[in-house]
Amino acid sequence: MARILLVDDDASLLEVLALAFQEAGHATLSARDGTAALALVRKERPEAVVCDVNMPGLDGFSLCRRLREQGDAVPLILLTSRDSEIDETLGLDLGADDYIAKPFSMRVLLARVAALLRRDALRRKAEAEPAPIESGPLKLSPDRLEVLFHGRHVAVTVTEFRLLEALVRRPDLVLSRARLLSIVRGDDTVVVDRIVDTYVRRLRRKLEQVDPTFDRIETVIGAGYRFRAFRG
Incomplete structure (x- = not known):
């Protein structure tokens, strides 16, 4: 309850x-x-x-x-x-x-x-702290819903964190808006998938405040979004 x-x-x-x-x-x-x-x-x-x-x-x-x-x-x-x-x-x-x-x-x-x-x-x-999800200077801690970028804390909501986590866990894969909503919400209710665009825009803005050159969340026209993994 x-x-x-x-x-x-x-x-x-x-x-x-x-x-x-x-x-x-x-x-x-x-x-x-x-x-x-x-x-x-x-x-x-x-x-x-x-x-x-x-x-x-x-x-x-x-x-x-x-x-x-x-x-x-x-x-x-x-x-x-x-x-x-x-x-x-x-x-x-x-x-x-x-x-x-x-x-x-x-x-x-x-x-x-x-x-x-x-x-x-x-x-x-969660009984044990799961291993953080890392891609270059980006680090996600699922148990604390914490995002660190270049060592700086990025304040995100639960939904924003789940969306970023879904993308970072599947580097270079194109995820449709419907698929992202399914992962983020955890239910099958019908919603307008343009909400994903708003979430992505907010995430980009927050990460760009740390690094203005951040461009890892790509829009794939007609398909959805993908996260380009940091290399090296």
């Missing part, structure tokens, strides 16, 4: 969400705005956050930004009635792990949260 923080200014929707998650075996915490949610995250340390974007005061985007700026990597899914690529990209750029437009299927939401929780549980329950 995991504790899920539900954040929405719509009291009726909060009740529906709480009931669905409780029936799925989870404990729930609720907040009506981002300020209250931020305090609950700090105090209660939930395993995941499901947050509406459109709220008075501290909205979902701002809550996500605050958490990531504070170094909190709690899995976070944004809900919004504004179904646009700009909003989706903004949410992911701020560090959200997923994005679902209203109206949504409760089954899909539960599946997305379950996938995030499974990945986090596997990491926390």
Whole structure:
């Protein structure tokens, strides 16, 4: 059983969400705005956050930004009635792990949260530290979800780490967006695969902040992405 923080200014929707998650075996915490949610995250340390974007005061985007700026990597899914690529990209750029437009299927939401929780549980329950994944100056530590590039720490979300790990573990192989989503999410829910483009763009930007010449994640037009291994 995991504790899920539900954040929405719509009291009726909060009740529906709480009931669905409780029936799925989870404990729930609720907040009506981002300020209250931020305090609950700090105090209660939930395993995941499901947050509406459109709220008075501290909205979902701002809550996500605050958490990531504070170094909190709690899995976070944004809900919004504004179904646009700009909003989706903004949410992911701020560090959200997923994005679902209203109206949504409760089954899909539960599946997305379950996938995030499974990945986090596997990491926390690992008895021994697995060997790091290395390619030249790039080093990934799966148990700590830590990325080091030229000896410098690169802050990434769970989803970003899994995507980079999938590419680095399969050097020089072309992976389709659908295949990458399958590896990263660990479920079979249907999503728009352009989300992968956003994740890749974020990873490139973060690695380029360490080394502006970084160009190892290649776009293969019409096919997907591949990681060119460091040689020598």
